[in-house]
Amino acid sequence: MEFHLTTPIPPEKLKEIKIGDIVYVTGTIVTARDEAHLKALELHKEGKNPPVDFEGIGLFHCGPVMKKNEAGEWIVVAAGPTTSARMEIFQDEFIKVFHPGIIIGKGGMGERTTKACREETCIYGYFTGGAALLAADRIKKVKDVFWFEELGMPECLWVYEVEDFGPLTITIDTHGGNLTEESKKNIQANKEKILEELK
Amino acid sequence: MKDIAQVIEETAVHLLKIAATKLPSDIKESLLKGEKETEGSLGKSQLQAINENVNLAETYSKPMCQDTGLVSFFVKIGDEFSLKSEVKTALIKATKKATQDVPLRPNAVDMFEGNTKNNVGIRDYVPWFYFDLIEGDKLEIIAMPKGGGSSNVGMLKMVPPGKGIKGVKEFVVEAVAAAGPLACPPYTVGVGIGGGEDMCMNLAKKALLRPLYQYHEDQKIAELEKELLEILNKLEIGAMGLGEGPSVIDVHMEFAARHPASLPVGVVISCWALRHAGATIDKEGNVEWHPH
Numbered sequence: 001m002e003f004h005l006t007t008p009i010p011p012e013k014l015k016e017i018k019i020g021d022i023v024y025v026t027g028t029i030v031t032a033r034d035e036a037h038l039k040a041l042e043l044h045k046e047g048k049n050p051p052v053d054f055e056g057i058g059l060f061h062c063g064p065v066m067k068k069n070e071a072g073e074w075i076v077v078a079a080g081p082t083t084s085a086r087m088e089i090f091q092d093e094f095i096k097v098f099h100p101g102i103i104i105g106k107g108g109m110g111e112r113t114t115k116a117c118r119e120e121t122c123i124y125g126y127f128t129g130g131a132a133l134l135a136a137d138r139i140k141k142v143k144d145v146f147w148f149e150e151l152g153m154p155e156c157l158w159v160y161e162v163e164d165f166g167p168l169t170i171t172i173d174t175h176g177g178n179l180t181e182e183s184k185k186n187i188q189a190n191k192e193k194i195l196e197e198l199k
Numbered sequence: 200m201k202d203i204a205q206v207i208e209e210t211a212v213h214l215l216k217i218a219a220t221k222l223p224s225d226i227k228e229s230l231l232k233g234e235k236e237t238e239g240s241l242g243k244s245q246l247q248a249i250n251e252n253v254n255l256a257e258t259y260s261k262p263m264c265q266d267t268g269l270v271s272f273f274v275k276i277g278d279e280f281s282l283k284s285e286v287k288t289a290l291i292k293a294t295k296k297a298t299q300d301v302p303l304r305p306n307a308v309d310m311f312e313g314n315t316k317n318n319v320g321i322r323d324y325v326p327w328f329y330f331d332l333i334e335g336d337k338l339e340i341i342a343m344p345k346g347g348g349s350s351n352v353g354m355l356k357m358v359p360p361g362k363g364i365k366g367v368k369e370f371v372v373e374a375v376a377a378a379g380p381l382a383c384p385p386y387t388v389g390v391g392i393g394g395g396e397d398m399c400m401n402l403a404k405k406a407l408l409r410p411l412y413q414y415h416e417d418q419k420i421a422e423l424e425k426e427l428l429e430i431l432n433k434l435e436i437g438a439m440g441l442g443e444g445p446s447v448i449d450v451h452m453e454f455a456a457r458h459p460a461s462l463p464v465g466v467v468i469s470c471w472a473l474r475h476a477g478a479t480i481d482k483e484g485n486v487e488w489h490p491h
Contacts, residue, residue: 020241065265065304077302078265080252083348085381107348107381107440128248129348129383129439130264130472133255152314154265154304167248169241169441183442184379190434191376198368198430 004164008056009101011121017170019177023125024166025102028143028159029058033082035155037090039147044097051146052157054098058165061087061105062135063154066142074142076160080132081106084124092116108171108180118176125168126180138165201484203282204289207338210478210486211293214342215270216301217476219262222253223491225411226387226448226473233385233438233445242443249438249471264472267303268344270294270318270326273408273477279336281482286338287328294318294326306347329401341408341477341489349386349470352378355400358462367392367464368427374466375431375447380440383470385448387411388431391465393455399465406451407469415452424450 003017007027017023030052032040040050064079084105087094091109094100095116103109103122106129117123127135144159171179222230230253234246256263272290276283295317297303305316307325315321333339354374358366371390378386391402414421427450436446448471457463477489 063265063304065262065267065302067302078262078267078304080265082266083351083381106383126439126441128245128252130266130346130470131248131252132263132265133259133261134248134252136261137255152305152308152316154306154314167244169244171441180380180440183437183440186442187376187379187434187436191372194372194430194433195369198365198372 005102007058007101010056014101014121014123015174017123017173018175019170019173019179021170022166023102023168023170024164025058025168026163026165027057027161029060029104029162029165030054030160031060031062031064031079031158033061033063033155034086035151036147036157037087037094039151041090041093041097052159054100056099056101058162059100059103060160061103064158066153066158074145076136076139076142078132079135079139080130081127081135083107084109088113095120095122102168104168108178110181114172114176114178114181117172118174121174123170123174124172125166126171127166127168135165138162203484204285206480206484206486207282207286207289207340208293208296210480211272211290211340211342212297212300214340214476214478215293215297215303215344216260217491218342218344218474219267219301219303220256220260221491222263222472223475227253229411229448230385230471233448237438237444239443241441242438245438245441246444262301262303264346265304266346266348267301267306268346268474269306269350271329271343271345272326273329273341273343273405275331275333275339277333277335277337279482280338290326290328290340291319303344329405336482338480339477340480341475343408343475346470346472349382349468352382352468353400354466355396356464357396358464360457360460360462362462364423366462368430370464371427371466372430372434375468376434378468379436382468383472384436384440385438385445385471387448387469387473388427388450389467389469390450390452391455391467392452392463393457394463395458395461396463398455399463400467402453402455403465403467406453407467407473408475409451411449420452420454424452
């Protein structure tokens with residue numbers, strides 16, 4: 001099935017989506033990698049809010065290449081997904097605290113994130129890894145940037161307005177499904193077989 | 200008389216740009232073939248997106264991936280080439296300039312001072328250089344940026360020598376299976392064997408520079424490369440790890456002599472975007488670009 005979603009994405013809509021479905025997102029997505037996750041969670045612990053409200057929007061695991069044009073405005077040069085697995089250690093807490101609608105990345109995520117997606121109603125979409133220009137093409141506007149000086153270009157929060165951002169293959173749904181884990185299990189089973197037969 | 204240092208710098212800036220924006224033709228063809236031959240829609244759509252993205256990069260001269268990598272240079276300096284240590288200085292300058300011009304993402308992070316914002320480390324070592332001394336009057340430069348996602352799945356194992364070649368194969372299978380969907384497959388796999396624990400990793404990376412499907416000149420090693428290619432595809436990792444399409448495009452191995460007590464095996468894995476570009480400069484400053 002194919003879905004075209006607009007942020008903030010209502011939880012009821014997210015529940016209709018299943019692993020293997022294709023999703024396109026219109027609205028707001030925000031980039032966040034390791035350090036931005038950490039910083040947002042630290043602020044929350046101190047009782048403060050990060051500068052962006054993540055509820056129902058897209059959280060994009062991405063460290064883009066950005067450039068200022070002649071008018072001094074930021075423009076996107078390349079913005080494909082980064083490996084999501086690195087965020088597995090705090091993604092579940094992030095979902096519980098900030099409730100993003102869809103997490104966008106590559107390589108898939110593990111059990112903790114899958115559990116949080118089921119309990120808090122969130123999905124994970126897989127953007128083709130490295131396809132940075134396809135992604136940049138769907139970003140219509142750079143709305144804001146936060147923590148640039150402190151974290152640097154790849155790690156800071158870039159707020160993008162996107163139109164039909166995708167195709168995103170859903171590999172974690174709200175029902176506990178995880179397509180990448182299924183693929184990993186298959187890879188492991190194949191590995192055992194190969195090692196047995198190896199001469 | 201041309202300013203040779205200037206020629207080196209300009210050439211290296213251009214090499215970094217080619218590497219970031221244009222895939223070598225052998226890789227490009229292999230990915231197109233992969234798209235054509237993949238039957239499942241999940242895998243086919245991933246390869247389609249990759250190939251469309253590669254075309255966009257080439258058409259608009261933009262980096263094909265936002266991770267423009269950590270920069271390394273493979274450099275061969277001829278005995279009669281006029282510059283020596285200044286080659287290094289010129290390549291460092293080129294890295295800074297390419298970061299602005301291409302642009303490349305600033306990827307050099309100091310553990311204490313943060314991102315250096317110019318892809319050059321403040322404590323030396325980055326960009327990383329592989330220097331070799333050769334006869335003649337030429338300088339050969341190959342720029343090779345490598346993304347963090349695929350570097351993270353690189354592996355080293357000191358295999359017990361008693362396990363022999365079978366032990367080598369087992370470890371390569373383990374390493375590629377562990378990479379699984381994490382590092383943007385289809386992969387190209389470089390394997391370095393022998394030397395010490397550092398040398399095998401260097402050899403593994405160097406093996407990635409050999410053109411696809413050009414197997415080792417030693418027939419015994421070539422057979423091993425082909426066998427591993429076949430075996431690794433049985434893992435069914437598939438394009439972007441979704442189980443459909445090619446898992447590994449090619450496997451290249453480099454061997455060095457080993458210590459009797461050690462069998463070091465290094466595995467360096469490249470994502471689909473195996474990026475490199477080279478040129479040779481003669482002592483008059485004439486540049487010959489390598490086929491790309």
